[in-house]
Amino acid sequence: MSVEIVEVKDVLVNDSLFSLKDYILGSDAEPSCQISSFHSLGILYPVIVYRDNKKQLHLIDGVKRMQHAKLTQQKKISAMILPGTSPVTDIISLLICNKRHEIGSSIINKVQAVCFAISLNAPEAWILETLCLSFDFKPHSEFLRECERINNLPGEIKQFCHDKKTSFKQLVNFTHYPRDLLKTITGWKSELQLTASTLDEIASHINDYLRRDNKNIKGFLSEPEVQEIFESSLSPREKTEKFRRLLYLKKFPILNASNNRIEKAVRSINLPKEVRINWDRTLENKNMDINISVSDPLKWSGILQSLKSDEIKGAIVSILDEL
Amino acid sequence: MKIKPVNYRDGKDELHRVGKMGESMGVCATFNEKYLCCSVHVLRSVHNCPFECSYCFLQNYLTNGVTKVVDDIPGLMREVRGRIGSNPHRLFRIGTWELGDSLALEGSTGQAAQLIREFASLGNAVLELKTKSDRVDSVLGIEHRNRTVISWSLNAEQVISREEHGTASLAKRIEAMHKVYESGYLIGLHFDPMIVHDEWEEGYEKLVSDVFAAVHPDRVAWISIGSLRFNPEMKKKIENNYPDSSLTCAEMVAGDDAKVRYVKPLRLKMYKHLYSRLQKYIADENLVYLCMERWDVWEKVFGSAPESTNHLDYLFAKSLYDRHGLGVSVPLLKDYV
Numbered sequence: 043m044s045v046e047i048v049e050v051k052d053v054l055v056n057d058s059l060f061s062l063k064d065y066i067l068g069s070d071a072e073p074s075c076q077i078s079s080f081h082s083l084g085i086l087y088p089v090i091v092y093r094d095n096k097k098q099l100h101l102i103d104g105v106k107r108m109q110h111a112k113l114t115q116q117k118k119i120s121a122m123i124l125p126g127t128s129p130v131t132d133i134i135s136l137l138i139c140n141k142r143h144e145i146g147s148s149i150i151n152k153v154q155a156v157c158f159a160i161s162l163n164a165p166e167a168w169i170l171e172t173l174c175l176s177f178d179f180k181p182h183s184e185f186l187r188e189c190e191r192i193n194n195l196p197g198e199i200k201q202f203c204h205d206k207k208t209s210f211k212q213l214v215n216f217t218h219y220p221r222d223l224l225k226t227i228t229g230w231k232s233e234l235q236l237t238a239s240t241l242d243e244i245a246s247h248i249n250d251y252l253r254r255d256n257k258n259i260k261g262f263l264s265e266p267e268v269q270e271i272f273e274s275s276l277s278p279r280e281k282t283e284k285f286r287r288l289l290y291l292k293k294f295p296i297l298n299a300s301n302n303r304i305e306k307a308v309r310s311i312n313l314p315k316e317v318r319i320n321w322d323r324t325l326e327n328k329n330m331d332i333n334i335s336v337s338d339p340l341k342w343s344g345i346l347q348s349l350k351s352d353e354i355k356g357a358i359v360s361i362l363d364e365l
Numbered sequence: 366m367k368i369k370p371v372n373y374r375d376g377k378d379e380l381h382r383v384g385k386m387g388e389s390m391g392v393c394a395t396f397n398e399k400y401l402c403c404s405v406h407v408l409r410s411v412h413n414c415p416f417e418c419s420y421c422f423l424q425n426y427l428t429n430g431v432t433k434v435v436d437d438i439p440g441l442m443r444e445v446r447g448r449i450g451s452n453p454h455r456l457f458r459i460g461t462w463e464l465g466d467s468l469a470l471e472g473s474t475g476q477a478a479q480l481i482r483e484f485a486s487l488g489n490a491v492l493e494l495k496t497k498s499d500r501v502d503s504v505l506g507i508e509h510r511n512r513t514v515i516s517w518s519l520n521a522e523q524v525i526s527r528e529e530h531g532t533a534s535l536a537k538r539i540e541a542m543h544k545v546y547e548s549g550y551l552i553g554l555h556f557d558p559m560i561v562h563d564e565w566e567e568g569y570e571k572l573v574s575d576v577f578a579a580v581h582p583d584r585v586a587w588i589s590i591g592s593l594r595f596n597p598e599m600k601k602k603i604e605n606n607y608p609d610s611s612l613t614c615a616e617m618v619a620g621d622d623a624k625v626r627y628v629k630p631l632r633l634k635m636y637k638h639l640y641s642r643l644q645k646y647i648a649d650e651n652l653v654y655l656c657m658e659r660w661d662v663w664e665k666v667f668g669s670a671p672e673s674t675n676h677l678d679y680l681f682a683k684s685l686y687d688r689h690g691l692g693v694s695v696p697l698l699k700d701y702v
Contacts, residue, residue, distance in 0.1 A: 254614040297630075
């Protein structure tokens with residue numbers, strides 16, 4: 043491996059085949075200690091570049107040294123040259139080793155690192171058996187295709203997933219939603235209190251509602267109940283709860299109508315306040331729980347008496363019929 | 366021979382013949398105590414299916430999607446004889462459709478025809494071949510001695526064209542059903558999975574009238590009704606594999622068997638509608654059952670329910686004995702407990 047002095051302008055940085063800038067999220071915000079050392083000590087180590095068959099130089103390691111060289115208008119820089127015959131897997135290993143902290147900081151970054159290796163045509167067997175295992179992934183036959191779908195998510199959602207440390211399963215879930223829907227929901231992050239699971243739930247319910255009623259997102263946003271929530275002065279937490287409730291009502295209209303009928307029937311029978319009736323709100327189990335909460339012994343027989351009344355017995359039968 | 370794993374869709378393109386490995390016979394995998402199950406036995410003689418139904422559980426079930434047929438009928442029949450021989454007074458219904466379609470590959474395998482011949486000599490077992498195909502010509506002339514029921518999974522034409530890709534159209538299925546009926550076989554009808562779609566009431570009404578224009582209810586061994594249900598994990602699979610399908614956006618909830626179904630009021634509406642249309646054609650003696658439903662749903666649809674899964678199994682045996690003389694003696698409930 044040779045060290046040469048090369049022209050700074052000849053080194054591809056952002057356009058380098060090995061640039062990770064589109065694959066690693068969150069690194070820009072991290073403080074850099076090198077820049078100040080460059081000012082005091084200069085550039086001590088050569089950058090590492092790859093010379094392709096057309097003699098183009100692709101930066102592998104040394105983004106900040108290149109930035110400093112350009113800032114200080116240096117024309118030349120010392121570079122260690124990897125020849126075009128260098129195995130791509132070795133170069134990827136080198137890059138990933140250098141960026142292991144950033145890559146390891148979120149699942150989305152690990153997934154994008156896998157996609158980076160795919161983009162360089164690294165052998166699938168190496169990606170699955172070496173790279174994925176080093177990221178603690180347990181790849182299955184569809185794993186790489188899932189990674190590619192995740193990598194194609196809109197930038198806003200990828201940044202959200204990086205910030206929220208979203209799990210792989212949730213990332214895969216997000217790939218099933220339309221891009222415009224995901225962009226719309228991530229646009230609400232200052233108005234709603236979004237976690238990865240609430241985003242998934244909201245996206246799932248809106249998506250199902252739009253498909254079932256053959257509507258689009260624009261039409262949904264113009265619905266009065268939706269506008270009312272977003273135009274309200276509620277806190278993000280309250281808005282989120284209200285919005286989730288609205289989506290639930292839209293997703294389960296039949297279930298809600300049945301539960302409303304039961305609630306109305308329960309209200310109408312004037313139960314003693316010590317008695318509560320609960321039922322399975324999914325309506326799957328034909329079962330009612332009648333709970334009696336009593337602390338005053340003198341009230342006990344009165345409660346039993348009211349439960350024995352024909353009115354309450356009949357009402358309970360009709361509620362069970364509804365179930 | 367070691368077969369390289371492939372996903373279930375790619376695996377539909379090639380057929381492998383394999384030897385019998387381990388036990389091939391079992392009970393239907395959907396058994397759950399909160400739901401009434403018909404206790405049908407299954408013979409796993411085929412794995413994967415050339416058809417592509419968007420709701421098919423195989424897309425989430427098969428770890429290796431290679432299409433395989435067990436090329437060892439003597440081995441399969443040894444296991445069947447051993448199992449039914451251990452309980453000779455009980456009538457076993459045995460289906461080959463758990464992990465695939467019983468007739469879709471018949472042109473290449475001839476497996477169903479061989480099984481029909483083998484079952485013809487058994488006293489206490491009935492073979493059920495269930496299909497969404499029209500591939501029946503090779504089984505028409507076989508001496509079956511009423512020991513084989515050829516069943517169709519049936520749906521409204523709109524559902525077939527949108528969700529059951531590659532299967533025979535409703536007209537073709539009914540034409541094939543008529544041929545089998547003319548050939549003296551007993552017929553099984555499975556109106557399952559019922560799926561909500563535009564004008565579903567009319568769709569299912571027409572389906573019932575088309576079926577009974579082709580076959581007489583006397584020769585119908587059993588009729589099942591069921592609605593769309595799947596493991597929640599399947600939702601994303603279906604949306605990914607069939608982006609144009611709107612199956613998964615319906616109002617569904619998870620049940621005690623961890624499968625999602627239409628909400629109960631909707632299921633009841635669908636079942637009652639279909640059953641009321643069936644009643645125009647069938648006799649009281651026809652056995653109609655709900656597949657994997659709760660007792661209270663049975664009560665609301667039929668006005669009564671079997672006491673248990675075993676009781677339902679016994680009712681099948683009794684119906685088949687009384688109506689078609691199947692089984693070795695009058696079935697007794699104690700043999701099914």
